[in-house]
Amino acid sequence: MTRLIVHAGTHKTGTTAIQTFAARHRGGLLCRGLLYPHEETVIDGGMGLSHHAFADLLTHPDADIPQATAILHQWVEVAHALDADILLSAESIYRHAVRRGAPPFGLAARREYLGRLQAVLATADMPIQFVLVFRDPVAFIQSLFQEMVAVEHRPRWQNFKSFRDDLDSRDLNPLHYRAHVAMMQGYFPDLHILVYEDLRGGDGLIRNFFARIGQDCSGLEDVDVVRQSVPPLATQLKIFVNSCQFDPVHCQRLNTWLSSPDVLTAIESQLDPGPFDLWDSAEEIADFQQAHSAEIDFLAQHRLTEPAESHAKPSLKGRPVPPITDDLKAMLLQCALGLAAPGADPHSHA
Numbered sequence: 001m002t003r004l005i006v007h008a009g010t011h012k013t014g015t016t017a018i019q020t021f022a023a024r025h026r027g028g029l030l031c032r033g034l035l036y037p038h039e040e041t042v043i044d045g046g047m048g049l050s051h052h053a054f055a056d057l058l059t060h061p062d063a064d065i066p067q068a069t070a071i072l073h074q075w076v077e078v079a080h081a082l083d084a085d086i087l088l089s090a091e092s093i094y095r096h097a098v099r100r101g102a103p104p105f106g107l108a109a110r111r112e113y114l115g116r117l118q119a120v121l122a123t124a125d126m127p128i129q130f131v132l133v134f135r136d137p138v139a140f141i142q143s144l145f146q147e148m149v150a151v152e153h154r155p156r157w158q159n160f161k162s163f164r165d166d167l168d169s170r171d172l173n174p175l176h177y178r179a180h181v182a183m184m185q186g187y188f189p190d191l192h193i194l195v196y197e198d199l200r201g202g203d204g205l206i207r208n209f210f211a212r213i214g215q216d217c218s219g220l221e222d223v224d225v226v227r228q229s230v231p232p233l234a235t236q237l238k239i240f241v242n243s244c245q246f247d248p249v250h251c252q253r254l255n256t257w258l259s260s261p262d263v264l265t266a267i268e269s270q271l272d273p274g275p276f277d278l279w280d281s282a283e284e285i286a287d288f289q290q291a292h293s294a295e296i297d298f299l300a301q302h303r304l305t306e307p308a309e310s311h312a313k314p315s316l317k318g319r320p321v322p323p324i325t326d327d328l329k330a331m332l333l334q335c336a337l338g339l340a341a342p343g344a345d346p347h348s349h350a
Contacts, residue, residue, distance in 0.1 A: 002083060002085050005129045006088050007133075014209070015089065017205060018209055019049045020223050029217065030084060033084050034085050035079045035087070039053055050090050054090065056096075065119070068120045086126070094132065097113045104170050104172065106172070111183070114187045130190065130192065131213060133193075133195070134196065135196040137175055141167075142229075149163075149242070155242050160278040175292060175295060178298050233321055246336060270325065271325075271328070274318055276319055277318040280320050282314045
């Protein structure tokens, strides 16, 4: 019997690479019995790589449930005709809640979202298999912080620690792996847990992921998709730029500029040389690991192999990012204003 497989995240675990591979090889995967629906054909604004727009439909207070159901049924009809499984992939499912009021949204809104998703997916009348990929908390939280600062255009956090404190104050902390799994299993009992560090070994993340969901992708060309995190120094600089509250349309332009090697080299010349780390000390990492030891143990139970890093003492990958001087702030503000001008070239300010 054909299955509906839902790859629900989490963030920063190679989801873009998996989605790009699946989108690029839709035909090859379909010949092997796996339908990866093309969202763009049924939802305006869809990127075509993932199924975020479908997942987003259910977040609105007055969500159009019939529309979501109709979209799913189009995919199911094709899958039945071809005797194929369906793979949906949207890491936002891991964090989505019904958006009533201002964020952050609480547990009730999260449960309402999962209930809506369950009701829609149940109409497919197919076994539903959920897949979650988790990552070592130390690497996950740093990578998530770097991405959140990069996409933000408001002064939400002063530094890495304030970001971690913000998450710790929330009911829906993405680091609470066990709580998320328990809640999701209440709606989708057939839930499979994979570990990012496992998937990266051997044949590589993409092929290992598809093998773990029982899908043959031999003979399909690899894709070279690695979303590099914004460097630690650029992340701290972007925090300052965010405090200036530029229009969000210039956010990506600023990220490109701040992350360019020429700009970072010029800025480092005004500071102590790198490399830099967002953590303040190895002791801070050790304290974080202790605070999240239950999640680390939870991942260890699902590892295929014993992680070598479990025996290593925490250490920094560079020096802590130094404070930004007033002169550097003035230079950043001047360049950021230039980049905000219509038609500005990010590379012309390096």
